[in-house]
Amino acid sequence: MATAGALRTRLWPVPTLAVVVAIAAGVGVPQLDVAIDDSLPPAVTDFLFGGGPDAARELLGSIAASLITVTSLTFSLTVVTLQLASSQFSPRLLRTFARDRFVQRTLALFLATFVYGLTVLRTVRTGTDGEADFVPMVSVTLAYVLAVLSVLGLVLFLAHLVREIRVETMVDNVYTEAVATARRVCGPADPDRPADPNPPRPPPQSAPIPGTGSGFVTSVDEDALTEAAEAAGAIVLVDRTPGSSVVAGTPVAFAWPADTATDLDAERLATLRRAVAGAITLGPERTETQDVGYGVRQLTDVAVKALSPGINDPTTAIHTLGRSAALLCELAGxxxxxxxxxxxxxxxxVVLRRPDLTELLDAAVGQPRRYGAADPAVLARLFRLLRDLAWCTRLPTHADAVADQLRRLRVTVSGQDFDAVDRAHLEQLSQAVEAALAGVWPPHTDRD
Known part of the structure; x- marks a missing residue:
């Protein structure tokens, strides 16, 4: 799963596959031309390329030359878009652009047309010493069709790129990926079902299991961990959540015998350590494979970046916090x-640590509250976020997390020099959060 996720965020796999297919087609289609050269009816040949060798060479050469130029332009536009997303919004959004299938397939079409045209060009022959001219009509016609499709692809690519660099599209893509991760990792929605009650806790004599490398935890193989712990007669606590940073040699897990009357001998412990190290995959960056909090982190980064003095775009921050509210409500269920x-x-x-709503809510609210403290519109959106989440919560622990953030947000508001109108509006929104926690949604608490 981790390898497949890594490949989806690379630009090269799909274009490389397209190049291989184009080479095979450039070799195979001319052979088809040889086989059917004299058997095609006029009703078909009227639609095929009808020029001689020189015309075929000129057409194929023009297609190849123009497509490599268009491909260079496409790569340049993609790189500029990545730079814009990184500097204007967040460097963690680059994975979203890199895994864009439309971009990958457009580049694949351009490269495939270029390589196919070059490969077919080598089969065009001018007759010498009594040999007849050979012009692969079907092959040249196919090259023409691919060129036309490439032109259409370029137009659609530009339209797609304009849409993708809009912040609304980017945060919506992050939200969609985060919801998919939550459904995959946390299972079906069940807002009334609490986390596992009283999971096994490591005793003081539990053995630490160090990490064998440095990086971010990208995925954990649950089946391999369960089998290894059962074989060793042990219980394993994986103390790092997907997305956590690991330094080689520091503990990532703890193990202790399932039967407290026995001990883990050195051989079983060594085997268990190797199995745990192999079941925890590390990478150079956080990914959405099993990281439930990664989407929250991305949205918060966009909001904080928009609130920075160099950007100063509170509207983007407010819009992003709206998506954070929707994601937190999804996660709360x-x-x-x-x-x-x-x-x-x-x-x-095995006990796997995963973030709870308290951690996720703090990741979504903490930094925007701090960096947007001087803007009443940002604080108002944070109150609305808490109100939305309070309405969607069913568990006492979730309500406690919302109440704690409400208290901290009130402290932030009290420390600002707002006028009476702004302060009264924020107080009204604050009371609306309390009402939502009590199951009441009072009207007329929003001000556009």
Whole structure:
């Protein structure tokens, strides 16, 4: 899964596959021309290329030359877009652009047309010493069709690029990916179902399991961990969540015997350490594969970047916080917090740390509250975020997290020099959050 996710964020796999297919087609289609050269009816040949060798060479050469220019232009536009997204919004949005299938397929079409035209060009022959001219009509016609499709692809690519660099599109893509991750990792929505009650806790004598490398935890192989813990007769706590930073040699997990009357001998512990190290995949960056909080982090980065003095775009921050509210409400309806994995006999074998709503809410609200403290519109949007989440919560722990953030947000407001109108409006929104926690949604709390 991790490898597949990494390949989806690379620009080269799809274009490379297209180049290989184009070479095969450039070799195979002319052979088809040889086989059917004299058997095609006039009704078909009237639509095929009808020029001689010189005309075929000129057409194929023009297609190849123009397509390599268009490909260079496309790559340049893509790189400029990546630079814009990185500097204007957040460098963590680059993965969203790199995995854009429309961009990958457009580049694949351009490169395939270029390579196909060059490959077919080598088969065009002018007759000498009594040999007849050979012009692969079907092959040249196919090259023409690919060139036309490439022109259409360029127009659609430009339109797509204009849409993708809009902040509304970017944050919507982040939200969509984050929801997909939550559904994949946390299972179906169940707002009334709490996290695993009382997961096994490591005793003081538990053995630390160090990480073998440095980087970010991108994925954890749950089946491999469960099998390894069962084979060792142990319980394993993976103390790092996907997205956590790991330094080689520091503990990433703890192990202790399932039967407290026994000990883990050195051989079993060494085997278990190797298995745990192999089940935890590290990478140079956070990914959305199993990282439930990655989408929240991306949205918060965009909001904070918009609130920086160099950008000074509170409207973007407010819009992004709206998406953060929608994502938090989605996450609140799913099973967050620690996850316990059990063997076939029901024995707890692995405890996986996962962020709970308290952590995710603090990641979404903490920095925007600090950097947007002087803007009443940003603070108002944070109150609305808490009100939306308070209305969607069902668990007491979730309500406590909202109440804590409400208290901290009130402290921030009290420390600002707002006029009476702004202060009264923020106080009204603050009371609306309390009402939502009590199951009441008072009207007329928004001010456009």
């Amino acid at each position: 799913r099973k967050l917090g620690p996850k316990t994995l059990r063997d076939k006999d029901g024995q707890a074998r």
